[in-house]
Amino acid sequence: MVPDANATAARLKRPSWRDPRLLVGVLLVLVSVAGVIYLVGSADRTTEVYAAREGIGVGERLTQENVVRAKVRLGDTEQHYITVESGLPQGVVAMQRIAKDQLVPRASLGEVDELDRKPVALNIEQTLPSQAVAGARVDVWVAQPDAKNGFSEPKLILPGAEIAEVASGSTALGSSKSTVLMVLVDDKQMPALLGAQANEAKISVVWNPGGAK
Incomplete structure (x- = not known):
């Protein structure tokens, strides 16, 4: 069978800009390029x-x-x-x-009004670890005055208290240096701590790497 010359010419004919297949291909390329530009721009957006x-x-x-x-x-x-x-x-x-x-x-x-913790100053005479900085957590122990032994056995009254500030201080007579810790205390824990200070109890702090419980 002899090939139809007209059919062969139609197959070899250069596609026109009006060819739907060509237009769809161009559109897909443009969409792909736009997507890449958008992704790159989004990644670099500060x-x-x-x-x-x-x-x-x-x-x-x-x-x-x-x-x-x-x-x-x-x-x-x-x-x-x-x-x-x-x-x-x-x-x-x-x-x-x-x-x-x-x-x-x-x-x-x-x-x-939403603040549930307030800073309280603790005058600490002991040497504190280097980790006792603002934002760190400490356990506050209190030993109440005892006529027999000087002080009773220490009790933990403030576990995982957050340090708000660390400053230098001095004893009442100014004879020795101390450290003033501002710790954050909520209202429920406040009476025990203020009572200990009023009774001149011995207050000690221990760095708590585990944080609040």
Whole structure:
């Protein structure tokens, strides 16, 4: 059978721009390129957020003085942090310590009335471990005065207390140096600790690497 010359010519004919198959192919290529550009752009997108300049303590308000700006890639987690675009929130304080250079999470902020812990100063004469810094946890032990032996057996009254601040202090007569620990105490634990201080009990702290229980 002799091939039809017209059919052969039709098969060899260069495709036209009006050919639906060519248009679909071009469209698929454009969509693929656009998708790659979008993914690359999303991966490189940075957000300017706030971070703690030197550490923000519990109960401290956020101000322009205690925060710095940082450009980071947050992706889907952006909603959990304070962005420069949204601005510093008003009327809120830190509900937990925000360490130096740590991004400011929204979950760490709240109203003043929501604070369930308050800082109490403890004058400690013992040598503290190097780990006893702001943000660390310590167990507070109290030995009440005892006429027989000087002090009774120590009892744990404040397990896993968070240190808010560490400062230098001195004894009542100023004859020796001591350390002042500001520990965060909730209202239920407050009477026992304040009572111990009022009775001039011996207060000791032990670093608690396990944190709060």
